[in-house]
Amino acid sequence: MELLHKRILQDGKCFEGGILKVDSFINHQMDPTLMKSIAVEFVRRFAGTNVNKIMTIEASGIAPAIMTGYLLNLPVVFAKKKKPSTMDNMLHTQIHSFTKDRTYDVVISNDFLLPTDNVLFVDDFLAYGNAALGVIDLIKQSGANLVGMGFIIEKAFQEGRKMIEEHGVRVESLAIIEDLSNCTISIQK
Numbered sequence: 001m002e003l004l005h006k007r008i009l010q011d012g013k014c015f016e017g018g019i020l021k022v023d024s025f026i027n028h029q030m031d032p033t034l035m036k037s038i039a040v041e042f043v044r045r046f047a048g049t050n051v052n053k054i055m056t057i058e059a060s061g062i063a064p065a066i067m068t069g070y071l072l073n074l075p076v077v078f079a080k081k082k083k084p085s086t087m088d089n090m091l092h093t094q095i096h097s098f099t100k101d102r103t104y105d106v107v108i109s110n111d112f113l114l115p116t117d118n119v120l121f122v123d124d125f126l127a128y129g130n131a132a133l134g135v136i137d138l139i140k141q142s143g144a145n146l147v148g149m150g151f152i153i154e155k156a157f158q159e160g161r162k163m164i165e166e167h168g169v170r171v172e173s174l175a176i177i178e179d180l181s182n183c184t185i186s187i188q189k
Ligand code: 5GP
Pocket: 018, 019, 020, 021, 022, 027, 060, 096, 097, 098, 099, 123, 124, 125, 126, 127, 128, 129, 130, 131, 132, 155, 160
């Protein structure tokens, strides 16, 4: 996605340990026009599938997910990183965060993830794939069908795609970062 590639090269910043900071347009301040274009591209790539629900995980997945849900006129549900005291019927998994170096609990109500659902999962980053594996676990527990996973940015050198594809799940990433070493952002053409 040319527009996104240009923006990453223009405003993205790399940090030690293979971290790409895009907080001026995705992770902190957000660019709604770019976010809409991102959602249009997700809709294009998953056209012809039978998706009836968009799923994401808080917090940075919510913006692209809601834009995608809006365009498709579909409900959007997000997995929560803290269990609300009012949530009864919930599915639970654990995810290890490489950026924060900790393991956290993730929950989702099984009122909003049903065995009849065909789910498209949307998130900001695919790195080692731990968040994605947690999501695959939640979806498996719910009995829903996972149609595919769409990421704004994939860091190919951290190999999360391999883990997801081993579960037979389709992956679409709008920008694939091949390398961040020497603080040079290299994006797959
Ligand atoms: P994974 O579980 O695939 O290793 O990492 C997924 C999550 O970690 C993403 O949803 C994102 O929140 C965070 N993350 C991983 N790598 C990066 C990165 O380079 N930059 C930013 N901003 N977030 C990242």
